[in-house]
Amino acid sequence: MSSDMRVHSWSCSYYLDLEKQWVSGKLTLTPHSLKFIVEKTEEVLVGLPLSSIIEIRKESSLFIFGAITVLEKGQTKHWFSSLQPSRNVVFNVIEHFWRELLLSQPGTAANIPSHVTRGQELIGLMANSQKRMEDTAKDLQQQSEQLDSVLKGLEKMESDLDVADRLLTELETPSWWPFGS
Numbered sequence: 001m002s003s004d005m006r007v008h009s010w011s012c013s014y015y016l017d018l019e020k021q022w023v024s025g026k027l028t029l030t031p032h033s034l035k036f037i038v039e040k041t042e043e044v045l046v047g048l049p050l051s052s053i054i055e056i057r058k059e060s061s062l063f064i065f066g067a068i069t070v071l072e073k074g075q076t077k078h079w080f081s082s083l084q085p086s087r088n089v090v091f092n093v094i095e096h097f098w099r100e101l102l103l104s105q106p107g108t109a110a111n112i113p114s115h116v117t118r119g120q121e122l123i124g125l126m127a128n129s130q131k132r133m134e135d136t137a138k139d140l141q142q143q144s145e146q147l148d149s150v151l152k153g154l155e156k157m158e159s160d161l162d163v164a165d166r167l168l169t170e171l172e173t174p175s176w177w178p179f180g181s
Contacts, residue, residue: 005031006029007030007093007097008028008093009028010026010083010084010090011026011027011083012024012025012026012036012080012082012084012090013025013080013081013082014027014045014079015078015079024040027090029093031097032051032101033048034048034050034053034070034094036078048070050097050098050101051101053070053071054072054073055070055071056069056070056095056098058087058088059079065081066083067079067081067083067087068080068081068087068091068094099125102121
């Protein structure tokens with residue numbers, strides 16, 4: 001597999017720390033790197049080898065907007081937000097390729113020292129997978145509760161519409177009208 005072959009690209013925004021602003025563009029994943037290309041100029045603003053990444057996290061910018069942060073060896077933190085189709089999808093794909101690279105080249109990533117065994121790496125991956133499954137279960141539970149709430153709201157609206165329909169029928173044909181229905 002060629003190292004410059006594109007795996008996938010996503011529309012997103014990148015935070016320029018020096019200018020304190022977000023720039024629109026595309027986040028591109030290759031088997032060995034992560035690149036951000038500015039939309040208007042087609043300039044590669046960020047080019048990170050996956051092997052230089054220490055950590056990938058889901059965070060929020062301004063406590064509202066979902067973002068992915070990528071921390072590289074020099075402690076530089078890169079913020080990517082407004083990810084399409086969603087932050088979770090992009091995060092899962094990027095993290096998959098990053099972890100795959102870590103497992104195929106033990107000792108190259110900064111957060112896994114060379115004395116860590118393959119088994120310990122796999123146990124760490126399993127623990128992360130379990131946490132992700134627990135988080136997904138919590139999200140599904142919340143979505144279920146939201147759907148239940150929507151269903152109750154719809155049932156109340158239907159009940160209110162039935163009452164309104166009966167009242168309109170009464171207004172259209174009053175009981176004292178000799179030519180009733």
